[in-house]
Amino acid sequence: MSGSSRDAAAAPRVDPVVAGIGFAAVLAVVLWGVFAKDSLDTAASTGLDWTIRNFGWLFVVAADIFLVLAVFIALSKYGRIRLGRDDDEPEFGTGAWVAMMFSAGMGIGLMFYAVAEPIQHFTTPPPASGAVPETPGAAGAALEWTLFHWTLHPWAIYAIAGLALAYATFRRGRGNRVSAAFVPLLGRHADGAAGRAIDLLAIFATVFGSATSLGLGALQVAKGLDLTTDIEDTSTLHVVIIVALTAAFVVSAFSGIHRGVKWLSTANVLLALVLMLFVFVVGPTVYVLGVLPASVGSYLNDLLTTATRTGTFGGDAWMGSWTIFYWAWWLSWAPFVGTFIARISRGRTVRQFVIGVLLVPSGASTVWFAVMGGTALRMQQTGTADLVAKVAEGPESGLFAMLDALPLYGVTATVTMVLVALYFVTGADSASLVLGSLTSRGSLRPGRLLVVVWGTLIGAVAAVLLVAGGLESLQQATILVALPFVLVMMALCVALLKDLNSDPTVAAGPRRMRARGLSDAVRTAVGAEDDGVEAEAFHRHHGGI
Numbered sequence: 001m002s003g004s005s006r007d008a009a010a011a012p013r014v015d016p017v018v019a020g021i022g023f024a025a026v027l028a029v030v031l032w033g034v035f036a037k038d039s040l041d042t043a044a045s046t047g048l049d050w051t052i053r054n055f056g057w058l059f060v061v062a063a064d065i066f067l068v069l070a071v072f073i074a075l076s077k078y079g080r081i082r083l084g085r086d087d088d089e090p091e092f093g094t095g096a097w098v099a100m101m102f103s104a105g106m107g108i109g110l111m112f113y114a115v116a117e118p119i120q121h122f123t124t125p126p127p128a129s130g131a132v133p134e135t136p137g138a139a140g141a142a143l144e145w146t147l148f149h150w151t152l153h154p155w156a157i158y159a160i161a162g163l164a165l166a167y168a169t170f171r172r173g174r175g176n177r178v179s180a181a182f183v184p185l186l187g188r189h190a191d192g193a194a195g196r197a198i199d200l201l202a203i204f205a206t207v208f209g210s211a212t213s214l215g216l217g218a219l220q221v222a223k224g225l226d227l228t229t230d231i232e233d234t235s236t237l238h239v240v241i242i243v244a245l246t247a248a249f250v251v252s253a254f255s256g257i258h259r260g261v262k263w264l265s266t267a268n269v270l271l272a273l274v275l276m277l278f279v280f281v282v283g284p285t286v287y288v289l290g291v292l293p294a295s296v297g298s299y300l301n302d303l304l305t306t307a308t309r310t311g312t313f314g315g316d317a318w319m320g321s322w323t324i325f326y327w328a329w330w331l332s333w334a335p336f337v338g339t340f341i342a343r344i345s346r347g348r349t350v351r352q353f354v355i356g357v358l359l360v361p362s363g364a365s366t367v368w369f370a371v372m373g374g375t376a377l378r379m380q381q382t383g384t385a386d387l388v389a390k391v392a393e394g395p396e397s398g399l400f401a402m403l404d405a406l407p408l409y410g411v412t413a414t415v416t417m418v419l420v421a422l423y424f425v426t427g428a429d430s431a432s433l434v435l436g437s438l439t440s441r442g443s444l445r446p447g448r449l450l451v452v453v454w455g456t457l458i459g460a461v462a463a464v465l466l467v468a469g470g471l472e473s474l475q476q477a478t479i480l481v482a483l484p485f486v487l488v489m490m491a492l493c494v495a496l497l498k499d500l501n502s503d504p505t506v507a508a509g510p511r512r513m514r515a516r517g518l519s520d521a522v523r524t525a526v527g528a529e530d531d532g533v534e535a536e537a538f539h540r541h542h543g544g545i
Helices: 002-012 016-037 037-075 094-123 136-150 151-172 178-189 195-230 237-251 257-282 287-299 304-307 316-321 321-343 351-380 387-393 395-404 411-440 450-499 511-517 517-530 535-542
Strands: none
Touching: 016 037, 016 195, 016 304, 016 351, 016 387, 016 450, 037 151, 037 304, 037 316, 037 321, 037 351, 037 450, 094 136, 094 195, 094 257, 094 321, 094 351, 094 387, 094 395, 094 411, 136 151, 136 287, 136 304, 136 321, 136 351, 151 178, 151 321, 151 351, 151 450, 178 195, 178 321, 178 450, 195 237, 195 351, 195 395, 195 411, 195 450, 237 411, 237 450, 257 287, 257 411, 287 304, 287 351, 316 321, 321 411, 321 450, 351 387, 387 395, 395 411, 411 450
């Protein structure tokens, strides 16, 4: 292939149907919020009540299925399959891979809920725990349920979505979009109306799930400015912060994934590690060392019980505000985080991918909450700080209030705001890259202008939801958009298993596969994608592999 023809082939082609409908629908929500915010808030609230009442159980069951399936795949014969050619090496080093995965997956949420969630569970324990509020038993239940919400289940959701997309993209050469993973179920229809419908659902889930995270980030930065400067925390400030950070994202987007996202993600992880180590050293170190194994032990011991709670026998309101909201949030993030993790995971084996995605971030989240949440609980119990009152004013106040009771508050508060801002930029960058791929027929290198437009729309949605109803409005939008997508994710599990079961590594074994030249077929497929040639053309020619 000549240089000019290669460049022409490499130019990403926007799917006018998916992009047009996606832009129009998201813009309609933005305009609805601008011109009739009360109507938007009422509609979201009504829809949320109906969803939780009728489908709360579905979110719980689906999350359990994803965890069981992820563990099964990691331990099965499918684990040796490589996400790419048989001789491919990982595109990114392990450190950068973990940093980008972690920043895209939960960055802002970890900052927002580091103190707020344990403290809120401490004052209002989960009904299933039977704990008395504001007692040592309530502290134990608070950390146990916090770990339940932030470790294995959410990352299992991401692992399944990411694995299906990485396999379809790099092993089968179909393109980096959600519909490409449905070829085993839909066949050629995955490139038609059915596939476009799936990609549109993924777009809506990505936009609103990402907007929720960005909205949380704006709330926390605004609260930090309010507490450390004379700037008042208002809705106007929230919008200004979103505009400013969206502008910063535009700069990052033009630097590409190998520079902007990679560098920012690494900086995020390093800054978060420094902040956590500081709190661990100057805070109640011995208490935290005891909290870590105790909370992990309680979490694992009660995992079967907590994972099957639906609120049917009491506590449905609590479940709707916490567990079901989280499962919906993670599901709404699945196409975004899954597509992004898939994009950065070429060259790893299925076992490396699943174990890395499932255990490394879960372990890091466990340590984070043990240090930050454990410190907050100890301060509350010893009277060092009244964090219950601060969190009651707004969950975004929790982390700053805890840091205020430790030395060097001015420094740590500034670091926290910088961290949240960086996570905002990284999250918007990652989500926009994914949306660009979904609307460019799965291109791994979507046009930068398209990426910027999507990032701007995400910021607009976040601003509209915040103005319409604040944190509650963000949560409502997340759960509503996740409902249809949970069905897509369930079908994705079936498609993934069918795909893995027909892989030449499994069906024929490595030696026979090489003898028949099937490895070369994989090489041809992935090479075609690298050149920007439609991967589906390869699939039609070779009938799959």
